[in-house]
Amino acid sequence: MGGDAQWAALTARLGLLRHGGGPAEAGPVVTFGTTGPVSAFALPAVGGTVHEYAALAHGLDGCCRVRGIEAGGLHRGAAPLGSLDEIVARNVDLVRLAQPDGPYRLIGWSTGGIVAYETARRLEAAGAEVALVVLVDAPFRVARWRPDPTDDLAGLFVGEVLRGLGRPARSLPKLSAAQQLTLLADDLAGCPARPGTLLGDLERWYAVFVAQAAALSGYRAEGSLAAPAMVISAHGSQDWAPYWRGRFRGGVRELSTTAGHYGCLHLPAVTAAAAAISEMVR
16 A cells, blocks of 8 residues: 555544545534434544444444544644543533434444443433443443553554554554654655654644543443443453443343454444344434
8 A cells, every 4th residue: 555545544544534535524523424314423432533433334324324523632723631521521512512402322332432331321411312322342441551651552552553554553662652653654654754744643643542541541330321222242352241231221232243343343244233233223
């Protein structure tokens, strides 16, 4: 893959290009071009983007109008949010701006499932109806990070970007976050990246990644929802379904896939997931 194609794939993964290759829309709500009688909102995982939901949104076309809520700080001029409470409050505001009244349907992959669950709790607490929460290989709890984990997180971030481009993740031990981001920018550009361009964008996106990780550090699900849930488990991941069952008074439907954590939202596994979600939409 050439440098231009790599850059296009990277920006698409990070949610900064929309269908047709045009510039990013103003604002953090991403529409996937889907149609349907009801709406569903996809919440971002630790990377802050919603590009991962594109295939699922396509599979739900005709059933749901799917919208994604990008994390604060992903776009130029916006700062990352520093706490889960701030993230959830912003999500509630954006969801209600896009859809003033319920019932609401929320989807979350990976740690985006945590964000979806907590956003649903906030909506229900405010008296809104939540009709469905979809958790796609979403953890019930998150380990606590060390006080300054940025160098370790840089390796995870680089791995996320490379896997999103269909390339194997690599290990870069004993390199600082700045060094890892510089090497990634050089690799993606096919040559030393010009200051202020790709490297600057990666640094901004990485700041979102670090802020999201800090906000989720030490999380453990509490409380419960009146809503029903769909819990989708990926092959090779911890089975979180038993932990989530007691959190949804509306019941939990479970689906196991043969795809791994990074493949369960891609073909062919996403077809079964979309079909199961469609059956639960009302």
